[in-house]
Amino acid sequence: MNDCLFFGQNQFPNLFKNKPNTNKIIKPIQFKFENENENENENENENENENENEKQIKQISSGNFSTIFLFENGKVIEYLNQNDSKQNPSKIQIEENIQKVTVGYENEAILTIEGNVFAKGRNIIPNNPKEFINISSLIEDKNDRIIQDIVSGANSIYLLTSNQNVYGIGSNEYTQLGVDAETLYKTEEPILMMKNVSKIFSGSNSFHVFLLNSNQELFGCGYNGFGQVGLGKLTKIQNIPKGKIIDIQCGSTSKKKTLFMWI
Structure with missing residues (x-):
């Protein structure tokens, strides 16, 4: 199995080989899954190599x-x-x-190879927040239900379809779905936010989102208490230096209201 390291607040007491005595881990330590039936003797299990390959971690979202x-x-x-x-x-x-998997503050979403998205969360399925449902099947346009990418915000989920359309679902309290909050406070069905989109950027504690179109034009919407998205509603971001945007990292709303952009 590939090595995984952890440091910070210890919220996974069953995950470590050597259980630390503190709830804060200053130096990175290795962890493993307690439900793994590891075999110390390689000759005792003929399928050990195959099983180890199946345990390789591809992605972690927290x-x-x-x-x-x-x-x-x-x-x-x-x-x-x-x-x-x-x-x-x-x-x-x-x-x-x-x-792909993505985790927000109050939601989780899973993208399958077939292009379906299964999600759960209090702001996604208020009556059943612990069960995953196929939210891609709720898109009104049946020809637009193959999902290419997913991103979680704090309490919203964004879907990028194979037709380069972006849909949002969940809370719109801060206009993070691109619609005036007085018109739409939240939605349990994906709504079309923008067309001709190549990438979505948000964060697990972010109440704002950025959408990059195929012409390298950047649009943002959501919480704007510190001016991070221009006007709150879906707005074109001005004064970006010439060059190709590689990545954007969104900070949270409450403490670190920062935006980092690589161009």
């Missing part, structure tokens, strides 16, 4: 309440972030192979 691990074999497990000595990982049962 938010305030949960962390999801995606493995190379397209399977995922979830940890709830809580100090519980009896806590064990929960396998997420989705039949399709998974290519």
